[in-house]
Amino acid sequence: METRVRFAPSPTGALHIGGGHTALFNWLWARHTKGKFILRIEDTDRERSTQEYEETIMSGMRWLGLEWDEGPDRGGAFGPYRQSERLSMYRENAEKLVAEGKAYRDGEAIVFRVLPGVELSFDDVVYGRIETTSDGLRDRESGDLKDIVLIKSDGMPTYNYAVVIDDHFMEITHVIRGEDHISNTPKQLLLYGAFGWAPPFFAHLPMILGRDKKKLSKRHGATSVYEYRDMGYMPDSVFNFLANLGWSAGEDANGASREIFTRDEAAGFFELSRVTRKAAVFDPDKLNYISQEHLKRLDPVVRLDLIKPFWREAGLPVERHDNAYLADALTLMGGRGQTARELAGFSDYYVSFEPVKGRWNADEISDELRAGLKEFFSALLSEPEWSAEKLEARARAWVEAKGAKMKDYAMTLRFALTGMKVSPGIFEVSELLGRDEVRRRLEFYEFVPRL
RNA sequence: GGUCCCAUCGACUAGUGGUCCAGGUCGUAGCCCUCUCAAGGCUAAAACGCGGGUUCGAACCCCGCUGGGACCGCCA
Numbered sequence: 001m002e003t004r005v006r007f008a009p010s011p012t013g014a015l016h017i018g019g020g021h022t023a024l025f026n027w028l029w030a031r032h033t034k035g036k037f038i039l040r041i042e043d044t045d046r047e048r049s050t051q052e053y054e055e056t057i058m059s060g061m062r063w064l065g066l067e068w069d070e071g072p073d074r075g076g077a078f079g080p081y082r083q084s085e086r087l088s089m090y091r092e093n094a095e096k097l098v099a100e101g102k103a104y105r106d107g108e109a110i111v112f113r114v115l116p117g118v119e120l121s122f123d124d125v126v127y128g129r130i131e132t133t134s135d136g137l138r139d140r141e142s143g144d145l146k147d148i149v150l151i152k153s154d155g156m157p158t159y160n161y162a163v164v165i166d167d168h169f170m171e172i173t174h175v176i177r178g179e180d181h182i183s184n185t186p187k188q189l190l191l192y193g194a195f196g197w198a199p200p201f202f203a204h205l206p207m208i209l210g211r212d213k214k215k216l217s218k219r220h221g222a223t224s225v226y227e228y229r230d231m232g233y234m235p236d237s238v239f240n241f242l243a244n245l246g247w248s249a250g251e252d253a254n255g256a257s258r259e260i261f262t263r264d265e266a267a268g269f270f271e272l273s274r275v276t277r278k279a280a281v282f283d284p285d286k287l288n289y290i291s292q293e294h295l296k297r298l299d300p301v302v303r304l305d306l307i308k309p310f311w312r313e314a315g316l317p318v319e320r321h322d323n324a325y326l327a328d329a330l331t332l333m334g335g336r337g338q339t340a341r342e343l344a345g346f347s348d349y350y351v352s353f354e355p356v357k358g359r360w361n362a363d364e365i366s367d368e369l370r371a372g373l374k375e376f377f378s379a380l381l382s383e384p385e386w387s388a389e390k391l392e393a394r395a396r397a398w399v400e401a402k403g404a405k406m407k408d409y410a411m412t413l414r415f416a417l418t419g420m421k422v423s424p425g426i427f428e429v430s431e432l433l434g435r436d437e438v439r440r441r442l443e444f445y446e447f448v449p450r451l
Numbered sequence: 452g453g454u455c456c457c458a459u460c461g462a463c464u465a466g467u468g469g470u471c472c473a474g475g476u477c478g479u480a481g482c483c484c485u486c487u488c489a490a491g492g493c494u495a496a497a498a499c500g501c502g503g504g505u506u507c508g509a510a511c512c513c514c515g516c517u518g519g520g521a522c523c524g525c526c527a
Contacts, residue, residue, distance in 0.1 A: 008527090042527060044527080045526055047526090048527090111525090130455070132455065137454080137523075138454075139453090146523075152525035158524085179457090180520090183454070184527095206457085211462090245463070250465085251475075257475045258475095259463085260476095279456095280462090280463065283477070285477060285478055286463060287477095292489095334491085336488080407487085408486090410485095413486080420487090422487050422490090423486095425486075426487075
C-alpha cells in the first residue's frame with residue numbers, strides 16, 4: 001500500500017522551526033517510501049487564521065525544499081485541502097454519530113459522549129506501546145469524564161474531530177506529528193472507534209527545545225524558518241540540521257556517524273525506527289557548523305549566486321566585476337564563513353576597497369616600520385610576474401635580506417588590502433586583486449607614491 | 452490535581468545483555484602549520500540521574516525515587 005502522510009499546519013503564524021521539523025519528517029518518510037506527502041490547512045480557527053499566513057507557510061516549505069504532492073494550491077484526488085472547505089463532511093459525519101446516539105446536540109454544537117472504561121491503547125511507531133483508557137479523559141477542575149466537542153457553535157469542527165475525519169478520508173497511512181499530540185491520540189482513537197474506522201499508524205516526534213530546555217519560542221530568538229534564510233543559512237543547511245534533531249542517519253562504512261547530508265541522501269537513509277524519543281535542544285553552534293559544511297561544498301558558481309545578494313545588501317558594487325573573478329574570490333576563501341551572510345562580510349574587500357578604508361587606517365604604523373614598508377611594497381610591486389608564488393618568494397627574499405620579520409610586513413599588507421586581521425594567504429589575495437588594485441590600495445595608505 | 456511521555460559527555464546522538472574502563476559530531480581547551488585566521492591537521496577534558504532487583508554478567512530488562520516535559524479549550 002502506498003504510504004500517505006500529511007503536514008497539517010494552522011495558518012496562524014509563519015512556518016515555525018518546530019513546524020518545519022514536523023513537515024520535514026513527514027516529507028522524509030513520504031520520499032523514503034515513495035509515497036505521497038500532503039499539505040492540509042487547518043484553518044478552523046476563524047479568529048486567527050489568515051490567507052497571508054497560509055501563503056507564508058507554503059513558501060517556507062518550498063524554501064526548505066519540502067514539496068508536497070497534494071495540497072490546496074495544487075489539488076489532488078482527496079480534496080479539498082483546506083478544512084474550512086470541508087465543513088459539510090464534518091457535519092454529515094457528526095450527524096451520523098448523533099443518529100446513532102453516540103453524540104448529542106448542545107445548542108448549535110455537537111458533542112461526543114465519552115463512555116468510561118473504553119480501551120484506548122495504541123502502538124506508537126516511535127514511542128512504542130502507550131496504555132490508556134477513556135478514564136484518563138477527565139476535566140481539569142471537576143475531574144469528571146469530559147465529552148468531546150465535535151462541532152463548535154460557530155459550525156466549525158474542533159481539531160480533534162476534524163483531524164480524524166480528514167485523516168480517514170484522505171487515506172492517511174501514517175500520522176507523523178509532534179509529541180505534544182500523544183495525549184490527543186486517545187481522543188482521536190475514541191472517534192475512530194465510534195465510526196468503526198481503522199486508525200492510521202501514529203508516529204510521534206520528540207519536541208525541539210531552546211537552550212534552557214523549554215519549548216522553543218520567541219524568547220529563544222529566531223523561530224520562523226524565514227529568519228534563518230535572512231541570517232544567511234541555506235535551506236539545505238537548515239534541512240540537514242533539523243533532520244539531525246530527533247533522528248540519526250546511522251553510521252557510514254568507517255563507523256563515523258553520518259551528519260552532513262543532502263535532502264535526497266536523507267530521504268534514502270530515513271527510517272521511522274531510528275527516530276529518538278528524547279526532546280532535543282536546538283543548538284545554534286551545530287547549525288552554524290552544518291551551514292559551514294554545506295557552504296564549503298557548494299559549487300563556486302552556485303556559491304556566488306548565494307553570496308551576491310548579501311554583497312548588494314551591503315551596498316557593494318558587485319556588477320563592476322565579472323563572475324569569474326568573484327567566483328575565484330570565493331574559492332580563495334575556502335571553508336571560511338559559517339553563513340552566506342558571514343562569508344559575504346569576510347570577503348567584501350574583493351568587491352570594493354571602500355569597506356577596507358572604513359576598517360583600517362595606518363595610524364598605528366611607526367615611522368621606522370613605515371620606512372621599511374615603503375621599500376618592501378615597492379619591491380613587491382616591481383615583481384615582473386604577478387603571481388602568489390613569485391610575490392611570496394620576493395617578499396621572503398626581501399625580509400631575509402633586511403633581517404626583518406615576515407609577520408610585520410605580511411600583516412600590514414593584509415590590513416591595507418583587506419582591512420582585516422584574518423584572510424586567506426595574503427599573496428594569494430594580492431594575486432587575485434591584481435597589481436593595479438594592490439597598488440591603488442597601497443597608495444591610499446601612502447605606502448607607495450602615487451603614480 | 453489527573454492522564455501520558457522522557458532520562459548516555461555542556462549540546463546532537465551511537466548503543467537494544469557480554470565485543471563499552473561507552474563510539475561519533477558540535478562546542479570547549481591545548482598543540483601543530485604559518486604572513487593571519489574564524490581555514491587545515493593533531494591531542495585532551497567531558498556522560499550511562501539515584502536506589503533496588505533479575506542475571507554468571509546490565510547503559511541496555513523490571514520496580515521505585517528524583518528530575519524534566521506534554522496534554523487535560525466550542526486553540527490547533
